[in-house]
Amino acid sequence: MSSPSSSTVGMPRQALQQEQIGQTxxxxxxxxxxxxxxxxxxxxxxxxxAAALHWHVRSRHDLLLLAADTVWGQIPxxxxxxxxxxxxxxxxxxNLRSMLSRHPWxxxxxxxxxxxxxxxxxxxxxxxxxxxxxxLTRQDAEQAAHSIVAFALGAALATAPGRYVSFGLQSILDxxxxxxxxxx
Amino acid sequence: MSSPSSSTVGMPRQALQQEQIGQTxxxxxxxxxxxxxxxxxxxxxxxxxAAALHWHVRSRHDLLLLAADTVWGQIPxxxxxxxxxxxxxxxxxxNLRSMLSRHPWxxxxxxxxxxxxxxxxxxxxxxxxxxxxxxLTRQDAEQAAHSIVAFALGAALATAPGRYVSFGLQSILDxxxxxxxxxx
DNA sequence: ACCTGAACACCGTTCAAGT
DNA sequence: ACCTGAACACCGTTCAAGT
Numbered sequence: 273m274s275s276p277s278s279s280t281v282g283m284p285r286q287a288l289q290q291e292q293i294g295q296t297x298x299x300x301x302x303x304x305x306x307x308x309x310x311x312x313x314x315x316x317x318x319x320x321x322a323a324a325l326h327w328h329v330r331s332r333h334d335l336l337l338l339a340a341d342t343v344w345g346q347i348p349x350x351x352x353x354x355x356x357x358x359x360x361x362x363x364x365x366x367n368l369r370s371m372l373s374r375h376p377w378x379x380x381x382x383x384x385x386x387x388x389x390x391x392x393x394x395x396x397x398x399x400x401x402x403x404x405x406x407x408l409t410r411q412d413a414e415q416a417a418h419s420i421v422a423f424a425l426g427a428a429l430a431t432a433p434g435r436y437v438s439f440g441l442q443s444i445l446d447x448x449x450x451x452x453x454x455x456x
Numbered sequence: 457m458s459s460p461s462s463s464t465v466g467m468p469r470q471a472l473q474q475e476q477i478g479q480t481x482x483x484x485x486x487x488x489x490x491x492x493x494x495x496x497x498x499x500x501x502x503x504x505x506a507a508a509l510h511w512h513v514r515s516r517h518d519l520l521l522l523a524a525d526t527v528w529g530q531i532p533x534x535x536x537x538x539x540x541x542x543x544x545x546x547x548x549x550x551n552l553r554s555m556l557s558r559h560p561w562x563x564x565x566x567x568x569x570x571x572x573x574x575x576x577x578x579x580x581x582x583x584x585x586x587x588x589x590x591x592l593t594r595q596d597a598e599q600a601a602h603s604i605v606a607f608a609l610g611a612a613l614a615t616a617p618g619r620y621v622s623f624g625l626q627s628i629l630d631x632x633x634x635x636x637x638x639x640x
Numbered sequence: 641a642c643c644t645g646a647a648c649a650c651c652g653t654t655c656a657a658g659t
Numbered sequence: 660a661c662c663t664g665a666a667c668a669c670c671g672t673t674c675a676a677g678t
Binding site: 307423425447 | 489490491560561563564566567568570599600602603604605606607608609610611613614615623624626627628630631632634
């Protein structure tokens with residue numbers, strides 16, 4: 273994304289480097305939080321200077337963006353044919369919750385800048401798709417999906433003791449069901 | 457909290473200083489986010505050195521704690537006698553939302569450390585109290601209150617376009633009502 | 641009690657210069 | 660194309676020393 277993309281065949285070194293940089297950044301972030309990810313520290317883990325790292329990635333912000341979308345990509349997405357919408361949405365919410373507990377720094381990063389990325393987008397679309405299989409219109413499905421993500425993020429932020437999570441989420445799903453009944 | 461508390465009458469200088477420090481910190485935080493609050497910068501706003509600031513406040517973390525509880529204290533709490541539980545909970549959720557939009561750095565701070573404080577506690581208790589006036593048991597009221605806060609925080613974090621907020625929240629309130637019906 | 645100055649060990653980022 | 664070294668303008672925190 274930062275290099276002018278050479279005319280050679282298949283991004284031979286650059287892409288790999290980029291991925292390795294992201295993985296190593298996540299290691300630093302996972303133990304020590306966002307404060308322990310520095311250009312100098314990450315550089316030395318990779319065997320290069322902080323200045324050299326700036327050749328591969330534009331800024332520390334871009335680094336967070338890269339790491340963030342990587343962990344969004346780690347969330348397993350249940351297949352649309354395998355589950356009914358309600359257990360599917362519960363499973364997706366739980367997968368999100370468990371990702372956030374593995375990578376708590378993501379919440380911090382999300383408050384510092386909007387973290388759009390292909391994997392985040394794919395996750396959102398998948399959630400909306402499941403909502404739609406319940407019979408909701410596209411618009412309502414978007415609202416429901418957004419509410420589920422919001423609740424999962426907020427519950428992680430407020431460090432809910434676990435059992436608290438279920439009440440709000442169940443209510444939202446009940447709300448989906450009620451919306452269905454009304455539209456029919 | 458950091459001084460041994462002199463034996464004189466009514467915390468004459470120290471308390472005022474503490475409050476002034478908090479207010480000035482919030483000014484810095486409000487325009488520029490968490491990154492723009494530094495001991496050096498805050499110190500110079502107050503006319504003292506960063507080192508001098510460390511005499512008043514133990515660390516930058518303590519500073520964030522002070523600022524955070526201050527803005528929690530700014531949320532207006534509707535009186536218990538004035539409103540029915542449902543409009544009251546909606547109002548409290550909206551007051552929280554508007555505080556978070558005025559002080560976006562609070563979300564960042566909350567992800568960095570648990571931010572307990574007297575004002576935050578008071579807000580939680582008030583929310584629980586309103587839930588209890590609906591007829592919920594103490595335990596259920598705590599779950600409902602926790603869910604409302606989680607949703608408000610998450611919605612602010614996901615930067616909902618505003619209209620998205622209502623669906624999830626309404627569902628949670630519907631869930632409260634359904635819980636009532638079941639228990640009766 | 642309250643503040644300064646200097647020091648220590650860090651930061652992100654830029655840029656000329658090397659290969 | 661990829662990296663280094665040095666530099667710039669910052670950090671939080673500690674501590675001796677001043678008043």
